[in-house]
Amino acid sequence: MPTISVKTKAGAEAGSIDLDDATFGIEPNMAVLHQVVTAQLAARRAGTHSTKTRSEVSGGGAKPWKQKGTGRARAGSTRSPIWVGGGIAHGPKPRSYAQRTNKKMIRLATRSALSDRCAEQKVVVVDAWGFDRPSTKAARAALSALGVEGRTLVVVDRNDETTIRSFRNLPQVHVLAADQLNAYDILVSDYVVFSRDAVPGADAAESTESEE
Secondary structure (H helix, E strand, C coil): EEEEEEEECCCCEEEEECCHHHHHHHCCHHHHHHHHHHHHHHCCCCCCCCCCCCCCCCCCCCCCCCCCCCCCCCCCCCCCCCCCCCCCCCCCCCCCCCCCCCCCHHHHHHHHHHHHHHCCEEEEEECCCCCCCCCCHHHHHHHCCCCCCEEEEEEEECCCHHHHHHCCCCCCEEEEEHHHCCCCHCCCCCCCEHHHHHHHCHHHHHHHHHEE
C-alpha cells in the first residue's frame, strides 16, 4: 500500500497517509487508458461541421448548354461537384463522435492514471488549504511551497468554493471536484494535488487499517 507524506499549504510535514492500493498501486492498463482517453477527446468534438451537397447549393435549375453540337463535355447542372460553386461530394456532415465506454473501463483507466502518477512520485496530498478568502496570490505561493511546477491538477471537495476560486485563474492549474476526476486530466498534468478529504479510496484504506 503506497504511503506518502501529507503536507500543509506552507510545505511543512503534517503526517502521512496510506493510499488505497487498488487506486494508486495497480499496474497501469495502457490499452484501456488509450481507449478511454480517445473516447474522452472524441466526445469533446462538436461535430457541427457541414458542407452542402449538389441538392443544397443554389442555382443549376437549367441545363447549361445543349447536349450535342457545342464540342464541350455534356453537362446537366452547374450544381455538379466538378463545377466551381457546385456541391461537395462526400463532404462532412453533422455527426456525433461519441464512443461508448463502459463504466468499468472508465474506472480502470482513472486508477491506472493515478497509479502511474503515484509511481512517478507526482501525487501530493495537502492536509487543508484553509484560505480565508479567494486569493490567486496565496494559491500560487502554496504551490511554490509544495514544490509543484508545470501543469497541475488540483482536486478538491466540490463544496470548497474558496479553494476553487483561488486556483482557477492560474493558467497552468486545472481545478476539479473529486467526483469529476478522470484519466485524461490526470495524464496531461505533471502533478496531481489532492486535499486530504478529496483523496479517492481514502475511506477504504482507513477502514482496512482499523480492521488490522
